[in-house]
Amino acid sequence: MATTAASAILGVFTDPTEVADAIDNLRAAGFEGSAIKTYTDTPYPEGAFGDDPEHHRLYVFPFMGGLCGFSVGLLITIGTQMAYPLVTGGKPILSVPPMVHVLYEGTMLGAILFTVLGIIFESRLPNFTTAPYDPRISEGYIGLLVSRAEGRIDQAERVMRDSGAVDIVNQQPGARR
């Protein structure tokens, strides 16, 4: 989601417990849960920061991909055999057992390809956003982004500093307050 001028602020923390406290305090201060995001350099256990669980529809993608792949496999096997009917060893033109291999590989390729696309899509990528970010997050720091905070930037900063933030990064990446 793109952020506009002075609508987002990033707190930089070192301790996951402080991040969880900061999120609770921000919610208590009236900030919406959906406007609060954490940035980490490694996955933390579900619920570690006390925030709302994420819902996704990734599981639809492999099924759709499998169906598409199966269809393409059918097209290739049936289409080529009907287009160029070759009788080999007395076998029927459309013999199901040998078709199964290509159908199977097509199904799996479709499922995997769509799963990969689904992962990228559900992760909301690509997202070359201008929201605040701090490269120290890759060094083990935890970022807490508060967006949709027009007119309440100072309040968000105060809450995060009181909760233990070691630094605050405003709208412009790299600019610190």
Added chain:
Amino acid sequence: MQERYDLASAKINNDLLRFAFNTPMWFWVAAIGLGLVFGAALVCFGLMLIFGLTLLGYTNMQMWAILITNFVFWVGISHAGVMISAILRLTQAEWRRPVTRAAEVLTVFALATAATFPLIHTGRPWRVPYWVFPYDFSRGIFPDVRSALIWDPSAIFTYLSSSAMFIYIALIPDLAVARDKATGWRRQFYGLLALGFRGTKRQWKLQIIAGILLSGLILPVFVSVHSIVSWDFAMALTPGWHSTVFPPYFVIGAVHSGVSAVATLMAILRWVFHLEDYITPDHFDALGRLLIVVVNTWLFFFMMDMYFGLAGREASEIAVWELRIFTYPFNIIFPLFVVTGYIIPMSFWLFKKVRRNIKIMFWTSIVANVGMWLERYIVIVPPVSNKRPFTFDWLPNYHIQPIELILVAGSFALVSLGVLLFAKFFPIIPMFDIKEGQVLKQEVQVGRVRVPAVIRE
């Protein structure tokens, strides 16, 4: 896993990105050396295009030999990636963390190299597009999907694409770290590939699901690929090839050579990149124990292949086994493959002290792969060397040609160069995986000792 190191994120980033951001002199020496070997193979390939497949010593009956042996060998090596990565991810084995990406990268480059060999083997590879796509309408001929030789490219293409996509998805978080640490053109390069990844909770959740879901999807493909490669032989009526045991025999042989190759690669990575904090004797111990199970399962299927061939008491099958075991030059290669592929490695891997000795694991894994290459040779070459009635038995016997050995050496150089170049630009050990291991590790007091533990969700 008894060996634990406390590693800060900054140290992990520096250690695992050091090679991507700095270029030591040895990299140029290695790259040029491998490039020269690969170049020699390209020259040999050019000679083959000019003078034809007779340069390889092939005849009407002996139409498959070293090149197809090498093809099967590299497809086998490629099974390492999925075996290690997918199965260990699904079982949440902690020791997988430094091993997965290297195994997956080995898979991709081994498979890509393997795929070049059928193309070389066509003799006129420029005709492959006409063969794959129905340009040649006038002859009314199109590849027969009922042939195992068509199932093969479908399987290999599926496995290669899936493995490549799997590597990329799991690489995204590390690309984001590289983006944050890089400057100049590297920052643009990694930034583009990272797609703006920032490590939100949603993105991490999907990364974890991706690892499990893709592992579950790729595992059946892994089983199917080498089964289909085995059907290149088993679907033929050639005595010595036409056996129902070939699919599991080939698959388990692939796992054996693949996991051995991973052990070799892990030792090289540890020594070359000084990754003693990440690749520990514990990992080699775990690989060794896995290899014991795999090599004995392989032995079972090898015995089954021999049994199926001999139990039917068909003269043609018995003739092939006589050729394999008693006739020169196979009577030298056969015992050599049994000794190198099973007896030597198995004897060493039984002992924990040996499994935890990285030098011995390195050499025994190489010996195992020498044995597995010879095993593929013994499976493939004797059946088509077998002189049967009405089969051009006046033609001279096949002998290995130097040009074939150069092509084999070139394939090793190509795979090594591919892995080296990947490691040059991307972290060969997944940084986020190592960091996750740091977050989840604990120690618990049990009586008088403190033992390592892992948090599981």
